[in-house]
Amino acid sequence: MSLNNKGSLIFIVFLLILFAFIGGMIVSLLSSSSISSSEDLLSAQALYLAESGKEIAIERCVIEGSCIGGVYTMGNGKITLKFLGNSTITLDNGSTVKLHTVTSEGEIGDIKRKIEFKFWN
Numbered sequence: 307m308s309l310n311n312k313g314s315l316i317f318i319v320f321l322l323i324l325f326a327f328i329g330g331m332i333v334s335l336l337s338s339s340s341i342s343s344s345e346d347l348l349s350a351q352a353l354y355l356a357e358s359g360k361e362i363a364i365e366r367c368v369i370e371g372s373c374i375g376g377v378y379t380m381g382n383g384k385i386t387l388k389f390l391g392n393s394t395i396t397l398d399n400g401s402t403v404k405l406h407t408v409t410s411e412g413e414i415g416d417i418k419r420k421i422e423f424k425f426w427n
Contacts, residue, residue, distance in 0.1 A: 345417065351383060352419040355412025359385035360423055363408045368427045373406060383414035395426065403427060 358380065367373040373392070378385040390407040397403060403426040411420040 348415050348417040349419065352412040352414045352417045353421075355380060355383045355385050355414060356410045356419050356421045357412075359387050359410030359412060360408070360421065363387050363389070363406075363410060364425055367406060367425075375408075383412060386411045386413070390422075 359378070362378060362385065367389075373389055375387040375389050378387070388409045388411075390409060392404045392406045394402050395405050405424055405426045407422070407424050409420055409422045411418055413419075
């Protein structure tokens with residue numbers, strides 16, 4: 307082998323190593339991006355479950371008269387409602403109502419999202 311051929315072989319090996327490194331970095335970035343996207347999706351779903359819990363709590367308390375917490379299953383997620391308390395308030399027109407404070411927690415997989423809200427009836 308001549309000196310020129312040895313130099314070309316070393317250059318080709320260097321390029322192969324460089325391309326393998328770049329390819330590995332691209333695969334690593336794509337896989338971490340995919341994991342992040344699926345966690346974002348689960349986070350949004352958990353938030354929607356918590357929002358659904360808000361609607362359930364208001365409906366149960368206002369329409370059915372049952373202002374107690376509970377655990378509800380929706381699809382592959384779970385909603386936990388907790389009534390933290392209520393107080394009586396007087397409105398401007400002189401009527402009194404109960405102000406309820408509630409937390410709703412949506413859980414799907416390992417992801418949990420919690421909201422706290424108040425409503426009166």
